[in-house]
Amino acid sequence: MGKALLFINGKPPIHLPSLQDYQLIACTDGAFHYLESKNFPLEQLDFVSGDFDSYAETPNIIHSEKFIHTPDQENTDFHKALEILIKKDATEVDVYGGSGGEQDHYLGNLNTAYRFFNKVKITFYDEYSRYFFIPNFYQECGVLGKTISLVPFPIAQNITTTGLHWPINQEDLDITTRIGTRNIADGNCFTCRYEKGALLVFISHKRNINFDKVNFQN
Structure with missing residues (x-):
């Protein structure tokens, strides 16, 4: 199936990506609320999943054809949505709403992404950066002047x-x-190689505002 877009229940995104870039579009039940408030084209959602505990006043909504009820309390709604996307042959998942809000949710989302690291490529997006677990060798170009942070999970x-x-x-x-937080790319391409453990990389959306003032000769 290819690339999927998933909204989860963190801070709502300020800007939305081009929906045409995705073969699957989904959200958890909590994220469905903010998509409704943003006049998101709900007809483009392939499914909404979750335990629907936020729909106590309208329990029949779970019978809608696009709503998949996942009452399992052993895993988060994010975890269960990823399982559905993988069953639908998603190989990449872009996640919006993974940070912000309650910080225990944010840490839980990172833990979930780590658990799925070898099953699907997951990239989180927020208003500041995108972040993801990288394989043992990773390269990306077009990053000159951007802030790049390396965070072990828990070691690398x-x-x-x-x-x-x-x-x-x-x-x-x-x-x-x-x-390794708050580094700056002083080359157009950035590479990272490591042997063991797990490593999160955060790449800012914008160039560092002080980039031109940094003396890269030191």
């Missing part, structure tokens, strides 16, 4: 980067001792 070993103002050379990161 023997990391080497290129294209960053403060490079990492065969070093370890550990969430309890050292992480």
Whole structure:
């Protein structure tokens, strides 16, 4: 099926991506509320999933043909929506609403993405950046001047980067001792290689406003 767009119940996105870029579009039941308020074209949703605990006053809504009731309380609505998307052959999922709101939800969303890391490519988007788990070797171009952060989950070993103002050379990161936030890409292309663990990369949408003032010769 290809690429999917998923809205979950965090901070509503300020801007929406082009819906034409996706073969599947879905949301969790909590996100359905803010999509309604934003006049989102609900007819383009392929499904809405969740336990529908936010629909206590209108319980019959779960019988709508696009609503998939997933009452399992062992997993989050985000987790269950990913399972449905994978069954529908999604290989990439862009997620909006993954951050903001209650921060325990945000941490839970990262944990869920980690659990699905080897099953589907998940990229979160918010108003500041996009972020995702990377494979043991990752390269991206067109990042000159953007803020790039490397966050181990919980550890990442023997990391080497290129294209960053403060490079990492065969070093370890550990969430309890050292992480790699607020770096800046001083090359058009950024690469990262690591051996073990898991690594989240955050890439800002915009160039760093102080980029032209940074002395990259130091």
